[in-house]
Amino acid sequence: MGRWEPNARGRLEQAALELYVERGYAQTTVAEIAARAGLTERTFFRHFADKREVLFGGAGTLQELMTGAVADAPEPASPIDAVAAALQTAGAMFQERREAVLRRQSVIAANPELQERELIKLATLGSALAEALRRRGVTDPAASLAAESGVAVLRIAFEQWIGDTGQAELPQLMRASLEELRALTSALR
Amino acid sequence: MGRWEPNARGRLEQAALELYVERGYAQTTVAEIAARAGLTERTFFRHFADKREVLFGGAGTLQELMTGAVADAPEPASPIDAVAAALQTAGAMFQERREAVLRRQSVIAANPELQERELIKLATLGSALAEALRRRGVTDPAASLAAESGVAVLRIAFEQWIGDTGQAELPQLMRASLEELRALTSALR
The missing domain is CATH 1.10.357.10 (Tetracycline Repressor, domain 2)
Structure with a gap:
């Protein structure tokens, strides 16, 4: 918990984009993005307020x-x-x-x-x-x-x-x- | 009901603007706009989808x-x-x-x-x-x-x-x- 994940932000961005393209933005959850990136939801929320902000x-x-x-x-x-x-x-x-x-x-x-x-x-x-x-x-x-x-x-x-x-x-x-x-x-x- | 109200649209627009300035946009209801214009809510909704559309x-x-x-x-x-x-x-x-x-x-x-x-x-x-x-x-x-x-x-x-x-x-x-x-x-x- 709280340990440093190398390039967590970049991995989350890439995972999110992949899922948004594959399944559609509305159908993708933060849990799925974190899992695809091999990270926890907690780590996701340290970097982004919500799944929309990954794009912006x-x-x-x-x-x-x-x-x-x-x-x-x-x-x-x-x-x-x-x-x-x-x-x-x-x-x-x-x-x-x-x-x-x-x-x-x-x-x-x-x-x-x-x-x-x-x-x-x-x-x-x-x-x-x-x-x-x-x-x-x-x-x-x-x-x-x-x-x-x-x-x-x-x-x-x-x-x-x-x-x-x-x-x-x-x-x-x-x-x-x-x-x-x-x-x-x-x-x- | 359904009877023609002279310049209803313009009266609703003017009433809405007055109330938005006086009370604030968020605090104003469609019922108040209609009342100020001397019209019914039903007439309001014949002209506008909601109170936001009066402005646009x-x-x-x-x-x-x-x-x-x-x-x-x-x-x-x-x-x-x-x-x-x-x-x-x-x-x-x-x-x-x-x-x-x-x-x-x-x-x-x-x-x-x-x-x-x-x-x-x-x-x-x-x-x-x-x-x-x-x-x-x-x-x-x-x-x-x-x-x-x-x-x-x-x-x-x-x-x-x-x-x-x-x-x-x-x-x-x-x-x-x-x-x-x-x-x-x-x-x-």
């Missing part, structure tokens, strides 16, 4: 990576360049874990409640990026506009990537989407 | 207005110009009902569950605008990018407008936000 535990990491990239963008970077740097960081992270990301996405796509949770996490991410831009001295509405259109670019590039047969890399799709947004808005009359 | 009944109208504006934008209009037309339509609608819109917003801001519902409605609006652009022959990802960045512009201009003392008109704020987005993205290196 990575959101904090993503947000830290992206706000860190905004903060670290070299000083002459414009707001959109700082957001572009954050998108590259996020793209590289997802690309590295493509299989797990695709599996997670298939679980979320099958469950409206999880889709709502995903929307909330994306809105939170947008607010955090805007705040990171304001800490760089960017004022509103520019900070919010750059952050929220950045999240729109992320979502759309992500959807292209998961629909793709695997040829395009996500960081390249992010860059292409951002350039497309520039082209689109430049046509404003 | 306008989302369908907004979506129709905006997708209609995209569809009706004169043929040489670029995707972003079609979105700009939709934003003008939405801005004019909100501006016209400023008092009720502000009241509704204060109720939503006080309740996380309602904020989540609002996020879902905005995501649905983004999808509908993207679909309206595709019907104009705009391909993805351009259709989704123009639609979703348009929704970001709407949200941000809306927040400026409700935070404003009432001097700036929403359609002008929408236009200024869209131009700011163009300026921001044009700085992409």
